[in-house]
Amino acid sequence: MCDPNLFGDRQRPLYIVIIGISLCLPFASACFGRTMLRGDGVTEYEKQSILDVHNRMRQAVALGQIDGQPPAANMIEMKWDDELAAKAQKWALTCSAARHDAYRHTDRFLVGQNTASTWTTKTPTEYYELESDFPGAIHKWFDEVRKFRFGKQSHPGAGHYAQMIWANTYLIGCGYSYYYSTQRGFTKYYVCNYGPSGNVDGESPYRKGYPSCYEFGLDNSRKYAGLCEKADANRDHLFTFHNLIG
Numbered sequence: 001m002c003d004p005n006l007f008g009d010r011q012r013p014l015y016i017v018i019i020g021i022s023l024c025l026p027f028a029s030a031c032f033g034r035t036m037l038r039g040d041g042v043t044e045y046e047k048q049s050i051l052d053v054h055n056r057m058r059q060a061v062a063l064g065q066i067d068g069q070p071p072a073a074n075m076i077e078m079k080w081d082d083e084l085a086a087k088a089q090k091w092a093l094t095c096s097a098a099r100h101d102a103y104r105h106t107d108r109f110l111v112g113q114n115t116a117s118t119w120t121t122k123t124p125t126e127y128y129e130l131e132s133d134f135p136g137a138i139h140k141w142f143d144e145v146r147k148f149r150f151g152k153q154s155h156p157g158a159g160h161y162a163q164m165i166w167a168n169t170y171l172i173g174c175g176y177s178y179y180y181s182t183q184r185g186f187t188k189y190y191v192c193n194y195g196p197s198g199n200v201d202g203e204s205p206y207r208k209g210y211p212s213c214y215e216f217g218l219d220n221s222r223k224y225a226g227l228c229e230k231a232d233a234n235r236d237h238l239f240t241f242h243n244l245i246g
Contacts (some may be wrong), residue, residue, distance in 0.1 A: 050172065
């Protein structure tokens, strides 16, 4: 029998039988023709992991630590955005791993999107097998650096990488789903939305040169050496702080 406390407070579990093997899984909505096994969005731990992996990679580029790539003078630290995450999760629940979401854009800006999927025919028997591997997906996007030539106006096969290291893209939100289909078995589907969008025709992803945040009206990141922060965000933070203490 399914233990209601097996997965803590995530969601009310649902008893599902898949090709003869039973699993106790959290309830989530299903996408057409497939059985949704996890679709409740990213956890706080996953959110922090996504941010840290992206910013560590952006930091490595900014500091000139990536072979064949120049350093970046204006690489902004990425922050989490709930609207981008909600749109990413909504798209992840469609199980449309072969397409991008044409309606991902917001009233604030155009939105870039990276997606990835992995699949296996092996039936999961433990809850941890439903968990995401965002670092693995992000590293695959970053590995496209081998096809990227800085200064070129087009980057065939390196669009995911270019979006990841686009200097003026400073907001990110991601979604995740795990589902079963009779055609492919068990699929993990990753969606990350980026704002403002990168991959702008005719533009380079960043200004070449060693980190010089102040020259671009930015502040130095307080967490990642070599990255910048939006100066307005810092001023808003200080204004709120001073108001709180009178």
